[in-house]
Amino acid sequence: MINRPSYVNKIMAYVNTPFVKILTGIRRCGKSTILRMLMEQLKTQGVRNEQILHYSFDSLEYEDVKTAKALFVHLKQQLFPEGKTYLFLDEIQEVESWEKVVNSLMTDCDVDIYVTGSNSRMMSSEISTYLTGRYISFRIYPLSFSEYLTFRKTYTEVLDPHTELANYLRLGGFPAVHLQNYTAEEVYTIVKDIYNATIFTDIVRRNQIRKVDQLERIVKFTFDNIGRTFSAASISKYLKSENRKIDNETVYNYLNKLESAYILHQCSRYDVQGKEILKTQEKFYLADPALRYSVLGYSSDSAAAMLENIIYLELLRRGYQVYVGKLDNTEIDFIARKQENKLYIQVTQEIGSTETEKREYGRLLDIRDNYPKYVLRTDAFAGGNYEGIKTMHIADFLLSDEY
Numbered sequence: 001m002i003n004r005p006s007y008v009n010k011i012m013a014y015v016n017t018p019f020v021k022i023l024t025g026i027r028r029c030g031k032s033t034i035l036r037m038l039m040e041q042l043k044t045q046g047v048r049n050e051q052i053l054h055y056s057f058d059s060l061e062y063e064d065v066k067t068a069k070a071l072f073v074h075l076k077q078q079l080f081p082e083g084k085t086y087l088f089l090d091e092i093q094e095v096e097s098w099e100k101v102v103n104s105l106m107t108d109c110d111v112d113i114y115v116t117g118s119n120s121r122m123m124s125s126e127i128s129t130y131l132t133g134r135y136i137s138f139r140i141y142p143l144s145f146s147e148y149l150t151f152r153k154t155y156t157e158v159l160d161p162h163t164e165l166a167n168y169l170r171l172g173g174f175p176a177v178h179l180q181n182y183t184a185e186e187v188y189t190i191v192k193d194i195y196n197a198t199i200f201t202d203i204v205r206r207n208q209i210r211k212v213d214q215l216e217r218i219v220k221f222t223f224d225n226i227g228r229t230f231s232a233a234s235i236s237k238y239l240k241s242e243n244r245k246i247d248n249e250t251v252y253n254y255l256n257k258l259e260s261a262y263i264l265h266q267c268s269r270y271d272v273q274g275k276e277i278l279k280t281q282e283k284f285y286l287a288d289p290a291l292r293y294s295v296l297g298y299s300s301d302s303a304a305a306m307l308e309n310i311i312y313l314e315l316l317r318r319g320y321q322v323y324v325g326k327l328d329n330t331e332i333d334f335i336a337r338k339q340e341n342k343l344y345i346q347v348t349q350e351i352g353s354t355e356t357e358k359r360e361y362g363r364l365l366d367i368r369d370n371y372p373k374y375v376l377r378t379d380a381f382a383g384g385n386y387e388g389i390k391t392m393h394i395a396d397f398l399l400s401d402e403y
Helices: 005-012 031-044 060-065 068-078 098-108 125-130 145-153 161-171 184-207 212-224 232-241 248-260 289-296 300-317 354-365 394-399
Strands: 020-024 052-056 085-090 111-117 135-139 264-271 276-286 321-327 330-338 341-347 373-377 389-393
Touching: 005 031, 005 135, 020 031, 031 052, 031 085, 031 111, 052 060, 060 068, 068 098, 085 098, 098 111, 098 125, 145 161, 145 394, 161 184, 161 289, 161 300, 161 394, 184 212, 184 248, 184 289, 212 232, 212 248, 212 289, 232 248, 248 264, 264 300, 276 289, 276 300, 276 321, 289 300, 300 321, 300 330, 300 341, 300 394, 330 354, 341 354, 354 373, 354 389, 373 394, 389 394
Parallel strands: 020 111, 020 135, 052 085, 085 111, 264 321, 341 373, 373 389
Antiparallel strands: 264 276, 321 330, 330 341
16 A cells, blocks of 8 residues: 555544545545555554444445445444544445435544545535535545656656656556556556446436437547637537537536546636636546546547646646636636635647747736746756746656645
């Protein structure tokens, strides 16, 4: 079990506080393993084995306690009689009305509760109803570039970060694919299984979707247009060209379900001059680059979009709210905000001409404030500063602790 301290330390800060700790994220991103890490950490702090109860509700072992009443009765019988019980409830969304169970236990018993889940049931209105002010949510992501390097070191020789970035971009960050030295084909087989389980369990079956082919076509369109602005109307038009009629509302409904299963992230546009969030022509990014390649196949011409994707995810991991910037008729790849901090970022695979250089840097120079501005790239470049704009290799940015 390879430690992921960035999550463990953050969650451990809330041990023995009156909050349910909720870990959410796409399937197989490492939530269950982080639960086990938390349990081990508690033991090092003197918590006894008998005080820790762990349940995985995607296992048939607990099929008989998947109603709220049955689970509540069962858990009360198992509580440690001499002090606090630490409850770890994995994939809790499999239990109907689980929020009522957790709320009752928090009210009636001496417990500290940690739960995980992989779909929108973890963020539904029921949580707000039954757990108002009594929970803290932690979003778990596939491996960051730094975590990827740590995993790789356990089974193979790690190359320099600039070289390893290409491998990370192609293989993605699902922990399961970095437990040994898999080939790219083997990685995509594993990731395609994760994708299928998410699509057919968390979306199709849970929402009783009949037109599965329609959903898959929208998925492929979205995956093929990562990092580009598009609308429901453009997807409808695309499907119409393939003799598949669908209205805009249905398209939005499908996109929302893909977000609810944590496959997609919606990135809204932000008007730099008007200082407002725009409600049209948003972009979408994937939970992991390997999802695209497992569904559509690998192609090198998608690298630029996937580089944007990994920068977007890294900013989310670090707690930023991330937007696509609009400045007059130009676009800033990312505006990232966290409390009083703000970053402006342009991402480019390479700058091969003076014209491209002026375009990438010029957009940032047009922003008249003193917040940090970055151009991130993967090619060789001289110097690290251009009229106050910092130039960094993408790998160095991902590993940096300066922002």
